[in-house]
Amino acid sequence: MKTVKISASTHDIQEHPLLVRIAHWAQALAIIIMVGSGWRIYNSDPIFDNFRFWQWATLGGDPPVAKIAHMDPGVANALNWHFSGLWLLLASYLLFIIHGLVSGHFRRDFLPLNLPGLIRDFISALTFKLSHRLGAYNHVQRAAYWGVLFAVLMMFVTGLAIWKPVQLSWLTWLCGGYPTARVLHFIFMSGICLFIIVHVTLVALVPKTLVAMVLGRAAEPIHTAETSHAGE
């Protein structure tokens, strides 16, 4: 695998097909909608007694306006966002997953993934020794991408368990019952938010990855094979 990369050592190239870019940005928009509206819904009946999300970070309109139009602090709006955004998220997520599996994108770029590699890359990352090669993901990144894809899947599972605790009572039961399913929905949301913070921070540090995700291609004429793993 590595020897193949040496032949392209003058350039690190990151390429994203149009389908991946569409699915990525649609998911990004959908997740902003789902999280923002979810926080407004959460605020109407907090799971954790003393914790509410900052109003400005939630989606559901101006509370005084909502009070007149909907007799609530924006919960009807938030629910409408949530139950609209879910279809956008479902469509873009399925597009991403099906494309990733069929095209070999997941196998090529998110695998192999193993524990020794994960530990090695994690330690390198913590000691700021992990180099970034445009277009190649280290084990920590691979694990993070699998993790966030799993978290979104679990948002659908726990979300369905909350939405349909009677029609899909078996699913709600598998999630530990209705109140527990709500907590799980919250936990997987938190995981996705954590991913977004790290993801966006890293993109800000390596802006060419943003170029690639917008225009489809970015290249960096940086290195030779020796530099691929500075920590080794």
Add this chain to the structure above:
Amino acid sequence: MPVNEPAKPVFDVDRRKLLRSGLSLGALTFLTGCDISDNDTVQSVFAEISQWNNLVQGALFGGARLAPEYPESMAVKDFRYNAWYHADQSPQLSAADYKLELAGLIDNKKPWRVNDLYALPQKSQVTRHVCVEGWSMIGKWTGTPLSEFLKRVGADTTAKYVGFACADGYYESIDMATALHPQTIMAYQLSDQILPVKYGFPFKIRIPTKLGFKNPKFVTAIYVTNRNPGGFWVDRGYNWFSGI
């Protein structure tokens, strides 16, 4: 192109880059900050999608699928009060004067008195009440299956909707499939007590397959119709089917 240029250590956390990432996060939150929820076009798109969600939920609904029932020991005695007004402003209906009016596609529209209602065959259920806000509570309700009542008064059960009018100005409506569901009852009792005033005396419609706000209290009229009558919260932007 310079081939042997040293690899850039990418995690050199300098201030400018941190600022840039901060700005990106700021841009993200700004996106949610410039909230377009109250825009008229957005509201009409919401209404369209809500219609679609009604269809999806109607298809998911199983007319014979029962809501889970719990052991009686799990039923909450001090049930949570919930309405847009304070409990002490609840309408106080007197059992002597109360009449349940019937209208629409119903053969026998003779009004019903409390004692006649309470004399009908009854069933108990210990089910979970799920509020649209997220909280839920298990309670024990007792009353007459709405399907039984609709049969007795000769309602046209091929019609699409059953509507309810309430003494507190509330109104609601449900699909006929839900009205005929075996667990949809006219609940006269909560925790084996005649329904206390704030919970909807003389009865509420208890529907364990729907969200809490689809369970109207202080019901004073029941009607059968083919035109969707909407509902108090539904007309304020909440989803009409609201099945669970």
